[in-house]
Amino acid sequence: MNQTVLVCDDAIFMRTMISDILSQAGFEVVGEAESGLQAVEKYRSLKPDLVTMDIVMPDMGGIEAVREICKNHPEAKILMCSTMGQQALVVEAIQAGAKDFVVKPFQPSRVLEAVQRVLA
Amino acid sequence: MANPPALHAVIFRIGEIICAAPAGIVREILPRLPATRIPGVPDAVEGLVNVRGSLLTVLDGHLLLEQPRREADEGAIVVLEVKGRSYGLGVGQVIDFLEVPAGSVVERRDLPGVDPRLVKAVGLHAAQHFILLDVDALFAPIIGA
Amino acid sequence: MDLSKYAALFLAESREHLNACNGSLLEWERAPTSLEPVDRLFRAIHTIKGMAATMGYAGVAQLAHAAENLLDAIRHNRVSADPAIFQLLFRVVDTLGGAVEAADGTEQAADADLIVELDAAALASQGTRTRAEANPESDDSQALPTSPPIPESKLRRATDAPRSRPVQVVISRGAAMRGARAALVLRRAEAFGAVSGVQPPLAQLERDEFDGRFFFRLQSERPEQEIEATLMAVGEVQSVQFKEPALGGDAGGPRRQIRVDLRRLDALMKQVGELVVAKNRLAALTAEADDAALIELSGRISRLVSSMQAEVLASRMTPVGEVFERFPRLARDLSRELGKQIRFDMEGEEIELDRSILDEIGDPLLHLIRNAADHGIEPPDQRVAAGKSSEGRILLSAARERNTVALRVTDDGRGIDRARILAKAHREGVAADEVDTLTDDLLVRVLARPGFSTAGTISGVSGRGVGVDVAMTRVRALGGTLEVRTELGRGSTFLIRVPLTLAIVRALLAEAGGERYAVPLAYVAETVEFDRRAVTSVRGRETLVVRDQVIPTVHLQDLVSTRKASRSARQPTVILEVGDRRTALVVDALLGQQDIVVEPFDAPRGLPPFIGGATILADGKPALILDAAALL
Numbered sequence: 097m098n099q100t101v102l103v104c105d106d107a108i109f110m111r112t113m114i115s116d117i118l119s120q121a122g123f124e125v126v127g128e129a130e131s132g133l134q135a136v137e138k139y140r141s142l143k144p145d146l147v148t149m150d151i152v153m154p155d156m157g158g159i160e161a162v163r164e165i166c167k168n169h170p171e172a173k174i175l176m177c178s179t180m181g182q183q184a185l186v187v188e189a190i191q192a193g194a195k196d197f198v199v200k201p202f203q204p205s206r207v208l209e210a211v212q213r214v215l216a
Numbered sequence: 217m218a219n220p221p222a223l224h225a226v227i228f229r230i231g232e233i234i235c236a237a238p239a240g241i242v243r244e245i246l247p248r249l250p251a252t253r254i255p256g257v258p259d260a261v262e263g264l265v266n267v268r269g270s271l272l273t274v275l276d277g278h279l280l281l282e283q284p285r286r287e288a289d290e291g292a293i294v295v296l297e298v299k300g301r302s303y304g305l306g307v308g309q310v311i312d313f314l315e316v317p318a319g320s321v322v323e324r325r326d327l328p329g330v331d332p333r334l335v336k337a338v339g340l341h342a343a344q345h346f347i348l349l350d351v352d353a354l355f356a357p358i359i360g361a
Numbered sequence: 362m363d364l365s366k367y368a369a370l371f372l373a374e375s376r377e378h379l380n381a382c383n384g385s386l387l388e389w390e391r392a393p394t395s396l397e398p399v400d401r402l403f404r405a406i407h408t409i410k411g412m413a414a415t416m417g418y419a420g421v422a423q424l425a426h427a428a429e430n431l432l433d434a435i436r437h438n439r440v441s442a443d444p445a446i447f448q449l450l451f452r453v454v455d456t457l458g459g460a461v462e463a464a465d466g467t468e469q470a471a472d473a474d475l476i477v478e479l480d481a482a483a484l485a486s487q488g489t490r491t492r493a494e495a496n497p498e499s500d501d502s503q504a505l506p507t508s509p510p511i512p513e514s515k516l517r518r519a520t521d522a523p524r525s526r527p528v529q530v531v532i533s534r535g536a537a538m539r540g541a542r543a544a545l546v547l548r549r550a551e552a553f554g555a556v557s558g559v560q561p562p563l564a565q566l567e568r569d570e571f572d573g574r575f576f577f578r579l580q581s582e583r584p585e586q587e588i589e590a591t592l593m594a595v596g597e598v599q600s601v602q603f604k605e606p607a608l609g610g611d612a613g614g615p616r617r618q619i620r621v622d623l624r625r626l627d628a629l630m631k632q633v634g635e636l637v638v639a640k641n642r643l644a645a646l647t648a649e650a651d652d653a654a655l656i657e658l659s660g661r662i663s664r665l666v667s668s669m670q671a672e673v674l675a676s677r678m679t680p681v682g683e684v685f686e687r688f689p690r691l692a693r694d695l696s697r698e699l700g701k702q703i704r705f706d707m708e709g710e711e712i713e714l715d716r717s718i719l720d721e722i723g724d725p726l727l728h729l730i731r732n733a734a735d736h737g738i739e740p741p742d743q744r745v746a747a748g749k750s751s752e753g754r755i756l757l758s759a760a761r762e763r764n765t766v767a768l769r770v771t772d773d774g775r776g777i778d779r780a781r782i783l784a785k786a787h788r789e790g791v792a793a794d795e796v797d798t799l800t801d802d803l804l805v806r807v808l809a810r811p812g813f814s815t816a817g818t819i820s821g822v823s824g825r826g827v828g829v830d831v832a833m834t835r836v837r838a839l840g841g842t843l844e845v846r847t848e849l850g851r852g853s854t855f856l857i858r859v860p861l862t863l864a865i866v867r868a869l870l871a872e873a874g875g876e877r878y879a880v881p882l883a884y885v886a887e888t889v890e891f892d893r894r895a896v897t898s899v900r901g902r903e904t905l906v907v908r909d910q911v912i913p914t915v916h917l918q919d920l921v922s923t924r925k926a927s928r929s930a931r932q933p934t935v936i937l938e939v940g941d942r943r944t945a946l947v948v949d950a951l952l953g954q955q956d957i958v959v960e961p962f963d964a965p966r967g968l969p970p971f972i973g974g975a976t977i978l979a980d981g982k983p984a985l986i987l988d989a990a991a992l993l
Contacts, residue, residue, distance in 0.1 A: 133909075154908050154909075178538070183540050186538055186541035199538055208383075210596065216594060252984060255921035255922065257965045265983065266982065269977065271977065271983055275965075301963040357966070
């Protein structure tokens with residue numbers, strides 16, 4: 097059975113791109129969320145193997161969402177999707193429980209490497 | 217009443233008034249420097265200036281003495297030490313450094329247009345009266361406790 | 362032959378193969394009996410070995426070679442793949458990844474430990490369990506002499522190891538956000554035990570001000586190879602070594618220390634501070650000059666000064682434990698004196714602070730601990746009557762939060778009776794009559810009033826409430842904040858938040874009414890755009906909705922200027938954050954970041970509380986520093 101992924105990003109473009117990268121690599125994208133709030137809810141209902149999480153989103157940012165998810169599911173495997181210059185935020189996300197991060201613009205290989213590390 | 221002893225003083229002009237400060241408390245004379253305004257403080261505080269990498273609070277002599285600024289004045293900052301702290305006094309022009317002979321300075325005299333509380337004495341220099349400023353009194357309402 | 366032009370190709374192709382390796386490994390792990398993924402893995406590793414050898418990257422080639430040997434043994438059923446083997450191979454792929462990224466033609470040593478493990482695993486395959494008898498000479502010349510019982514010897518080393526072992530980690534050169542990667546490594550290390558003495562400090566790591574190499578001490582009895590494997594698995598980690606950091610150069614010997622008079626460090630710090638300002642000025646002047654050589658030189662000076670600044674800052678960092686250590690005794694004496702049972706605990710002693718701040722923080726903490734013991738913790742009989750254990754607890758803790766250190770004194774005592782404090786505040790005219798609730802904010806202001814006693818009775822221990830006002834004054838002088846959280850019957854927490862370092866502050870420059878102000882970055886949560894349309898009013902106060910949060914606004918122009926200038930509908934806004942309180946500071950423009958040195962000046966009367974200090978900017982003009990805490 098393929099491993100399942102929840103993709104969280106407020107930009108459709110980014111969601112599409114990440115979904116493409118992951119589905120091509122054999123993952124099953126079981127859900128998408130466009131806000132931190134949705135991310136928390138969908139995590140609860142879908143229990144995906146992996147979550148990709150944008151940092152800046154409306155209705156609760158990515159870091160808050162990580163904190164919220166990890167509160168009840170410390171085992172959650174969350175990969176942060178960040179942009180250059182967000183290092184401090186990434187560090188905060190890591191301290192909140194995120195397992196790894198990738199930096200935009202994405203190179204699919206980097207994304208998959210990170211995904212594999214997170215799932216290892 | 218005994219005359220005060222001989223006095224070394226820096227003579228400068230603020231607006232239309234010739235003033236003097238005792239040389240003992242004058243740290244240095246600086247050209248006019250661009251000041252950064254400090255919000256919330258009395259208007260007579262001109263702001264902060266950079267003196268060779270250190271900060272100096274400069275007070276506006278014209279506002280303190282309610283004198284008009286002269287267009288032609290280049291401006292200067294007389295750095296004065298008061299109660300262990302240094303403050304700059306923005307003046308119109310520095311005129312002279314002189315030794316005032318004992319006897320030529322008369323203690324405290326009211327002058328038209330000048331708050332008598334700021335005047336310590338009045339002297340004569342080059343046929344002009346000058347005011348020996350009471351710097352403590354001048355700065356008192358402005359500088360912190 | 363000039364190989365340099367092939368380096369990029371090598372890198373790209375190796376990455377591809379290594380990716381494939383990871384995929385194959387995952388697939389294989391899910392179906393350990395299938396042979397196809399093993400073949401693919403073998404081919405990929407083999408190709409990498411060939412390419413690396415061609416490029417002269419001996420370290421990569423050696424490791425690939427050892428991995429190939431093991432895979433070959435597995436392909437020929439000499440070894441069966443078990444979880445340990447998978448784990449080992451994942452590490453190999455990660456390490457090869459790091460080595461490939463770092464390979465640049467200079468001689469790179471192979472990861473000897475990993476090769477030893479691979480060889481051992483491959484040898485185990487010979488079917489014999491007597492690895493000790495395996496003949497080292499028969500092995501490939503590349504391999505290190507295989508002292509056979511590797512796991513045992515490693516184990517022995519681990520048990521002999523000191524409780525707090527040095528760990529040195531190098532992040533791969535090509536890695537993005539190496540600082541965040543380092544944070545990930547530290548986070549993973551924390552799963553093994555306490556992490557301390559991070560060098561360079563996390564703040565510096567966060568700003569990527571390091572060369573990918575960092576160091577920390579880890580308190581753990583776990584075997585080194587397990588720790589190494591786990592940390593390598595973080596990804597983009599080039600190496601993990603258990604050794605002391607080399608001081609300058611590569612002298613890998615034991616760390617040597619000398620005593621230095623603190624005044625020398627202070628003088629050095631001040632000079633470096635001035636150097637930073639001069640550097641900033643130079644950069645500003647150079648930018649106008651349009652001279653390539655000058656720009657290059659200025660850039661070089663800039664980097665040198667930055668790393669010098671980092672070194673000096675690091676040399677001043679001292680664990681808070683040095684100040685904490687006198688408190689257990691104090692707590693013990695207090696509990697006797699007061700006839701109370703108090704358990705005193707400490708956390709985060711390894712958190713580091715600039716020496717000058719540390720020296721100032723002891724007194725405020727002392728006052729707060731006295732307060733907690735005296736006013737917070739109840740006598741045993743009262744505690745039992747309230748259904749609590751007779752022993753009260755005071756916790757002193759330190760934690761890094763953003764660019765600040767949070768020091769908390771928490772007690773599980775009676776808490777502060779807001780109604781009583783409010784009544785008192787009314788009587789003494791501290792709070793206006795119409796104020797009918799005492800927020801945490803107001804509470805701390807009331808408590809911090811000189812002479813305001815928190816106790817119904819005045820005891821000899823903490824006297825007339827001087828604790829909080831002394832603590833408040835000291836902490837504010839350090840550019841810090843003091844907060845209180847309290848719940849009646851449950852206890853109180855006093856929180857002191859101080860900047861990591863005093864002398865040099867990273868600040869955001871903001872413009873308002875044509876003037877420039879510096880906002881210390883330690884208190885900047887983010888910057889957003891002020892949009893008139895996103896403004897609402899909450900109880901008569903203008904607030905801004907940023908995502909789902911309602912944040913009160915402050916217009917810097919209103920604050921600093923007497924006359925109102927026109928405002929545009931959209932303005933940059935700095936979200937200030939102190940603890941969990943936020944304020945949106947609306948400014949006219951943001952002018953970028955700068956390292957600033959706080960310069961003393963003789964302040965005139967009436968200096969508003971939101972002015973925290975002053976500095977000299979890169980262009981030589983003075984600017985005022987805003988005090989974030991006073992704006993909340």
